[in-house]
Amino acid sequence: MKIALLGYGKMGKTIERIAIDRGHEIVLKISDNIAAYDLSLADVAIDFSIPTAALNNIITCCKNGLPVISGTTGWLKDYEKAVKVCEQEDSALLYASNFSxxxxxxxxxxxxxxxxxxxxxxxxxxxxxxxxxxxxxxxxxxxxxxxxxxxxxxxxxxxxxxxxxxxxxxxxxxxxxxxxxxxxxxxxxxxxxxxxxxxxHSREGFALGAVIAAEWIKDKKGVFTMKDVLSGLK
The missing domain is CATH 3.30.360.10 (Dihydrodipicolinate Reductase; domain 2)
Structure with missing residues (x-):
């Protein structure tokens, strides 16, 4: 699976390591203007950016048909906007306040x-x-x-x-x-x-859960939660 990382701080770097360990490829590392990148290179995006960038990142992914996993917090006043765009574009979104x-x-x-x-x-x-x-x-x-x-x-x-x-x-x-x-x-x-x-005890639990969610959402359409992911794992 080819992954675009939206936000390349400590969480992004941990996700990168775990994703590679699980056989995936990081094709984009985006920490600035997402519009400057070719999102068609990726199968799924994982967003651990900052609150002010999260909504734009999610909307851009949805409009490009790229399933997006979002673990960024502090932007939820705009969550319904993201859901509306996702549904309009027939894309896929999974937000969780915690992926552990x-x-x-x-x-x-x-x-x-x-x-x-x-x-x-x-x-x-x-x-x-x-x-x-x-x-x-x-x-x-x-x-x-x-x-x-x-x-x-x-x-x-x-x-x-x-x-x-x-x-x-x-x-x-x-x-x-x-x-x-x-x-x-x-x-x-x-x-x-x-x-x-x-x-x-570390960021690894959050990162692993995000990668598992990305594996799960690939090729799906709709708005999901971690409950959907965990139900699929049982």
Missing amino acids: IGVNLFFDLNQKLAKLMQPFKEYAVAIEEIHHTQKLDAPSGTAISLADQIVANSSLTGWKAEQAEKNEIPVYSKRIDEVPGTHTVSYASRVDTIEIKHTA
Whole structure:
């Protein structure tokens, strides 16, 4: 499979190494104006760029009939625009806030725990995420996904960074050098605390999941999530 990398920072370089190890070829490394490159050289694009470039990268890929995997966070206010273009162009798009297989299992656990905790109003839920200091957005896309899942499976009305209202989930963000990503969901009462936690030890889990998603989406049409990928792997 021939891959175009959109964004060639630390994640892009890790994806490159893993993709080559799995027998794929990196044909484009794009960190500037995507319009200056011949996207027909690639079978699929993997986007780990920056929030301000993500939407244009995705739309350009869709208009060129190139399936695109997006792991860039911080641009989701424009997600529906990307979906609309993808559908209009009969192309393929898969966005995930986190491509790690472990994190996606963690998402399933988070949903199940939220349903279990829903009747027990004495427990206050909170989310903490810790990432490296180069991460541009806060809260992380993964933390937002966790919060949205809890809201969907509880009587809570939303989430807010740091200072939340009574019926909202507080999401706390920390930035510490060389931390790939740690997410903790806690339910605290006066007598005890229940926690679930995912700790990434390197970027390799994210990169491997993105490459697996790219392998899966090649030659497909439509808008997908990592649930579709994981269902296909079972």
